[in-house]
Amino acid sequence: MKDTTLVVAGMATLAAGTYAFRFCGQALRARISFPPRARRMLEAAAVILLAALVATTALTQGHGFAGCARPAGVLAGGILAWRKAPFLVVVITAAAVTALLRLLGVP
Amino acid sequence: MSSIGRTLERGVLRDIALTCLAVMFIGLSYGAVAVASGFPLWVPAAQSVFVLAGASEFLFIGIVAAGGNPIAAALAGLLVNTRHLPYGLALRPGVTGRGWRRLVGTHLMNDESVVFALAQDDPAASRAAYRACGVGVLLCWPAGAIVGALVGSAVRDTSAFGLDAMFPAVILALIVPDLRDRMTRRAALAGAAIALAATPFLPAGLPVLLALAAVLLLARTPAPASRPGRDPAASDQEPVPAPRPGPDPARTPGPGPDPAR
Numbered sequence: 188m189k190d191t192t193l194v195v196a197g198m199a200t201l202a203a204g205t206y207a208f209r210f211c212g213q214a215l216r217a218r219i220s221f222p223p224r225a226r227r228m229l230e231a232a233a234v235i236l237l238a239a240l241v242a243t244t245a246l247t248q249g250h251g252f253a254g255c256a257r258p259a260g261v262l263a264g265g266i267l268a269w270r271k272a273p274f275l276v277v278v279i280t281a282a283a284v285t286a287l288l289r290l291l292g293v294p
Numbered sequence: 295m296s297s298i299g300r301t302l303e304r305g306v307l308r309d310i311a312l313t314c315l316a317v318m319f320i321g322l323s324y325g326a327v328a329v330a331s332g333f334p335l336w337v338p339a340a341q342s343v344f345v346l347a348g349a350s351e352f353l354f355i356g357i358v359a360a361g362g363n364p365i366a367a368a369l370a371g372l373l374v375n376t377r378h379l380p381y382g383l384a385l386r387p388g389v390t391g392r393g394w395r396r397l398v399g400t401h402l403m404n405d406e407s408v409v410f411a412l413a414q415d416d417p418a419a420s421r422a423a424y425r426a427c428g429v430g431v432l433l434c435w436p437a438g439a440i441v442g443a444l445v446g447s448a449v450r451d452t453s454a455f456g457l458d459a460m461f462p463a464v465i466l467a468l469i470v471p472d473l474r475d476r477m478t479r480r481a482a483l484a485g486a487a488i489a490l491a492a493t494p495f496l497p498a499g500l501p502v503l504l505a506l507a508a509v510l511l512l513a514r515t516p517a518p519a520s521r522p523g524r525d526p527a528a529s530d531q532e533p534v535p536a537p538r539p540g541p542d543p544a545r546t547p548g549p550g551p552d553p554a555r
Contacts, residue, residue, distance in 0.1 A: 211382065235505055237405060
C-alpha cells in the first residue's frame with residue numbers, strides 16, 4: 188500500500204457517501220406521500236435491483252463472462268429455492284455445484 | 295430490541311441467521327483477498343465496519359491494488375452503492391428507526407436487510423426483521439473479513455470452494471417469493487437482462503441501476519400486484535402473517551411456473 192493517507196481518505200469518502208445514500212432514500216420516503224400504486228412500484232423496483240445484482244454477480248466478472256461454474260451453481264440454488272428447499276440447502280448447493288464443476292476443470 | 299424474538303416468526307429468524315452465516319463466509323474471502331493484495335489487516339477491518347457494503351469494498355480493494363487512485367476507487371464504490379437510495383425509498387417510512395436510533399439504523403441498510411424487511415407485511419415485523427438482519431450482518435461481515443485476513447493464504451483460493459456463488463445464491467433465494475408474482479418476475483427478468491447487456495460497456499454499478507428501467511413494465515398494468523398483505527392500506531390491521539418458507543397459494547398465480555427461466 189503506497190500512500191496511507193490517500194487510502195484512508197478514499198475509505199472515508201466511500202463510507203460517508205454510502206451512508207448518505209442510505210439516509211437520503213428513507214428521508215425522501217418519509218417526506219413525500221406516494222399513491223398506493225407508486226408504492227408498489229417502489230417495492231418492485233427494489234426486487235428488480237436485486238434481480239439485476241444476482242444476474243451480474245452470477246454471470247459476470249469485471250466486464251466479461253465469469254465462466255460457467257458460478258452461474259451453474261447459482262442456477263442450481265435458484266431451482267431449489269423455487270421448489271421451496273431450505274435456505275441453507277440452497278446456498279450450500281450453489282457453492283458445492285460451483286466447486287465441483289471447477290474441480291472437474293470447468294472455468 | 296427485546297421484542298425481536300416475539301415479533302418475528304421462528305422461520306424468519308432462522309433464515310436471517312443463515313443469511314448472516316453466508317455473509318460471514320463471503321467476508322472470509324474478502325479479508326483473504328485484501329491481505330493477498332497487499333493491504334494491512336486494518337483496511338478490510340475498517341471498511342467492513344464503516345462501509346458495510348461488500349461489493350463496493352471488493353471493488354475498492356481491487357482498484358487500489360491494481361494501482362488506481364483511492365479517491366477514484368471510492369467514487370467507483372459509491373456508484374455501486376447508489377442502489378441504497380432506491381432501497382430507502384422502497385422501505386416503509388420508519389423501518390430504519392426513529393430519533394437517534396435512526397442514525398444507527400440507517401447504517402444497517404444492505405441487500406439482505408432490505409429483502410427481509412420487504413418480505414414482512416406487518417410494520418413492526420418489518421422493522422424487527424430489518425434490525426435483526428442488519429445487526430447480524432454488522433457483526434458477521436467484519437468478523438468474517440478479520441478472520442479471513444488473519445488466516446489469509448489458507449483461504450486465498452476461495453473460488454475453489456465456490457464461495458463466489460454464495461452471494462448471488464443468497465440474494466436469489468431471498469427474492470424467490472417475490473418472483474412468484476408473474477408481473478414482478480417479468481420486470482425482474484427484464485431488469486436482469488438490461489444489466490447483463492450493459493455490463494461490458496459501463497462501469498460497475500451502473501448496469502444494476504439501469505435495470506430500474508424495467509419498472510416501466512409495471513407502470514402500464516392496471517391490476518395490483520397479487521400480494522394482498524402488502525397493500526399499504528391494509529398494513530395497519532395486520533392480516534394473517536404468511537410463513538415465508540411454507541406454501542402460500544396466494545403467492546403462486548400460475549399453475550406451474552418453470553424454475554429454469
